[in-house]
Amino acid sequence: MPEENRPLALTMGDPAGIGPEITAGAWQALRGGTIRFAVVGDAALIARHGVPVRDIGTIAQVADVFAQAVPVLPVALAAPVTPGQPDSRNAGAITTSIARAVELARNGQAGAVVTNPISKIVLKKAGFAYPGHTEYLAALCNVPGREVMMLACPELRVVPITIHVSLRRALDELSTEGIIAATRTTHAALIRDFGIAAPRIAMAGLNPHAGEDGSMGTEEQTLIIPAIETLRRDGMDITGPWPPDTLFTPPARARYDVAMCMYHDQALIPLKTIDMTNGVNTTLGLPIIRTSPDHGTAFDIAGRGVADPASLVAALRMAGRMAEHRNPT
Numbered sequence: 001m002p003e004e005n006r007p008l009a010l011t012m013g014d015p016a017g018i019g020p021e022i023t024a025g026a027w028q029a030l031r032g033g034t035i036r037f038a039v040v041g042d043a044a045l046i047a048r049h050g051v052p053v054r055d056i057g058t059i060a061q062v063a064d065v066f067a068q069a070v071p072v073l074p075v076a077l078a079a080p081v082t083p084g085q086p087d088s089r090n091a092g093a094i095t096t097s098i099a100r101a102v103e104l105a106r107n108g109q110a111g112a113v114v115t116n117p118i119s120k121i122v123l124k125k126a127g128f129a130y131p132g133h134t135e136y137l138a139a140l141c142n143v144p145g146r147e148v149m150m151l152a153c154p155e156l157r158v159v160p161i162t163i164h165v166s167l168r169r170a171l172d173e174l175s176t177e178g179i180i181a182a183t184r185t186t187h188a189a190l191i192r193d194f195g196i197a198a199p200r201i202a203m204a205g206l207n208p209h210a211g212e213d214g215s216m217g218t219e220e221q222t223l224i225i226p227a228i229e230t231l232r233r234d235g236m237d238i239t240g241p242w243p244p245d246t247l248f249t250p251p252a253r254a255r256y257d258v259a260m261c262m263y264h265d266q267a268l269i270p271l272k273t274i275d276m277t278n279g280v281n282t283t284l285g286l287p288i289i290r291t292s293p294d295h296g297t298a299f300d301i302a303g304r305g306v307a308d309p310a311s312l313v314a315a316l317r318m319a320g321r322m323a324e325h326r327n328p329t
């Protein structure tokens, strides 16, 4: 089978969240096109949302099934599901779904993994050892510590250099080496998976006014500028450190392909404010392609039929484009 025709493996996410209904909506949006997926999860849960579903035995069957029904590689749930009321007894099924999807991508049967949202706290209460998908995926792929989170929408790409840690810990963990490693991974991925021949990279400062020559903080001088100098010696087109408050204005955004940010919310607040509907989260630095919608489980609206599947559709489409870039035919 040509690489670009390989189906995507879509995880179940938290079954009490909006995953089942946005999965049904995404299938309705994509059923007539070339992006196809198999859900690794529970068919009955998706059928509740008025779409035909069919259990399949192998992901190769997606090609025959997808136009008629949502293909599902079954994963058994441990407890009944009430939308909006997560149950940690289903944590094993949630993580099994992720692990199986990763295995399908690692062995080449799936073109990419696309994940439905999980609740970090629900999994943590059940003993899950990772802060989120990003870190779990790196562990499953045997590249722990190499993971880089990038969020993208048509207007903006952002990378938080520190990810799922408290703001205080993020400041302690920020290092020249960490900035260099995340930027190198991002640069390589923009070329390989996004087809950008010479990525333009903007490095955010950490402090107000990017420290204003050290008068409002010195991390720009001690950590960030040394990283920029090293990356420039690598040959990268990289500018900064820029004052974070004006880095995301429309004229500033036109000057770069990705903004490297120092902590989670410095990156994700502008992205989700500009375009939460079409935003996509992707994990760089893995041997496989992984995307996800940019929103969470939305327990507050789960099961009410009002969840917008647009971000999941965007994630599925982006995974398909990335696979095509990585494996051109």
Ligand SMILES: NC(=O)c1ccc[n+]([C@@H]2O[C@H](COP(=O)([O-])OP(=O)(O)OC[C@H]3O[C@@H](n4cnc5c(N)ncnc54)[C@H](O)[C@@H]3O)[C@@H](O)[C@H]2O)c1
Pocket: 018, 022, 116, 117, 118, 119, 120, 121, 122, 133, 281, 292, 293, 294, 295, 296, 297, 298, 299, 300, 301, 306, 307, 308, 309, 310, 311
């Ligand atoms: N990729 C992921 O797995 C992922 C991403 C972000 C958050 N989370 C998890 O999700 C849980 C809830 O997080 P949160 O409340 O901060 O964020 P959230 O994105 O779940 O919800 C924020 C707000 O946006 C709304 N919303 C989200 N997606 C929507 C959609 N598709 N259509 C319409 N409205 C939508 C929600 O109803 C809520 O009001 C947390 O446990 C968090 O860990 C998971």
Ligand SMILES: N[C@H](C(=O)O)[C@H](O)COP(=O)(O)O
Pocket: 131, 132, 133, 134, 135, 268, 281, 292, 294, 295, 296
């Ligand atoms: N940090 C992401 C966000 O706020 O949208 C989100 O929690 C996703 O994390 P994982 O993909 O690692 O689960």
